[in-house]
Amino acid sequence: MxxxxxxxxxxxxxxxxxxxxxxxxxxxxxxxxxxxxxxxxxxxxxxxxxxxxxxxxxxxxxxxxxxxxxxxxxxxxxxxxxxxxxxxxxxxxxxxxxxxxxxxxxxxxxxxxxxxxxxxxxxxxxxxxxxxxxxxxxxxxxxxxxxxxxxxxxxxxxxxxxxxxxxxxxxxxxxYGVGLRKQLLWDAVGKLSKENSEADFWGTGQETRDxxxxxxxxxxxxxxxxxxxxxxxxxxGTGIKTSIRQTVEKIREYLKKEVNIVFNNEIVPSNPMYYCASMGHISSLIDCNFKPLEPGLLEYVTWASNEQ
Incomplete structure (x- = not known):
């Protein structure tokens, strides 16, 4: 010590x-x-x-x-x-x-x-x-x-x-970020990387996350x-909402895959429909110039696709 x-x-x-x-x-x-x-x-x-x-x-x-x-x-x-x-x-x-x-x-x-x-x-x-x-x-x-x-x-x-x-x-x-081996992004990379014509996901795709x-x-x-x-x-958070469908489609784009994305429309009671942070309070305490999603997501997809 x-x-x-x-x-x-x-x-x-x-x-x-x-x-x-x-x-x-x-x-x-x-x-x-x-x-x-x-x-x-x-x-x-x-x-x-x-x-x-x-x-x-x-x-x-x-x-x-x-x-x-x-x-x-x-x-x-x-x-x-x-x-x-x-x-x-x-x-x-x-x-x-x-x-x-x-x-x-x-x-x-x-x-x-x-x-x-x-x-x-x-x-x-x-x-x-x-x-x-x-x-x-x-x-x-x-x-x-x-x-x-x-x-x-x-x-x-x-x-x-x-x-x-x-x-x-x-x-x-x-x-999210390099090293995360669970949750939506990890699962989506795994599903969309496979040589399948279709990838199935829970929910409606209209759910939003920050x-x-x-x-x-x-x-x-x-x-x-x-x-x-x-x-x-x-x-x-960042105060920016992104739908699950948008996120999964962006991952498909990065992977350059021709996969049909299907949402089963089943609602999971333990997962709320909308999540987006109000940034007023934290912005009064610190500078919140956070990283945009797209470059970080591309970095993550590149890493995760090599790990699965």
Missing amino acids: NKNKKSVLVTGSKGFIGSNAAKHFRNLGFEIFGIGHGDLANVELVKFGLDHWKNANVTIEAMRDYGISFDIIIHCGGSGSVGFSVENPYGDFKKTVDGTLEVLEFIRLYSPESKLIYPSSPAVQGEHCDSPILESYVGKPCSPYGYHKKIAEELCRSYSEKYGLKVSIVRLFSV FIHIDDVMYIFEQLAKQNLDFVLVNG
Whole structure:
């Protein structure tokens, strides 16, 4: 452990967002401590942007074992799947809610100067009309994943108000980028790369999403970590909506495939129809000159088509 460096703890640091956070803050000169599942050899630490690694659940004991007070904690640990939450609500609750409570108690008791960054989701708000979603909008989650994220957010707010913890919650919309091996973009590249005449997708194709590149997510984390705010909740999106049909058709174009795209028109109750971030609040805090979708999507399709 380097006493001359500031420290960042990243929970869930082997995941897509967690590993990118670890690498980003390591490149900024921080010493990076990770907690998550699975063994990592020393030669693998650099791959995930880590200086130190602990194969453990996110618990007070695991965090205390490092023996230091962290400057920043980025809590990416927890469930990252709506589907998993529907199939296993108990497991999803334990991962998301219990893990967040452990982090908050650790900060309260042993690392009160830590700044906490918590990636959340607009799933806490559920269905919304076809207009940008304000952070203040109070909706009804459509899935256990959304309910559990909502509980975790309220825990963060409570600990900030009652115990003076510095907490930044970022409701991340549709994060994408090289390295993401799940969700719509990954699945679409796989389906459209096959030598088939037709590719089938769920929904109507009219559903909209707000895609934000992982580099811009890291920029948001970095800028919020620089500020000395007691509590802030912001949208992590771009304010630009893109339909699923448009997105899939663009992927087909990049792949140069002649594939008929078919939507089954089946509505998935746990997936809201419209997602687009209101950018007013976050724009008042940081410069939001984010990457347009098309160059980032082309980069992603090029990478994903070589990985499948």
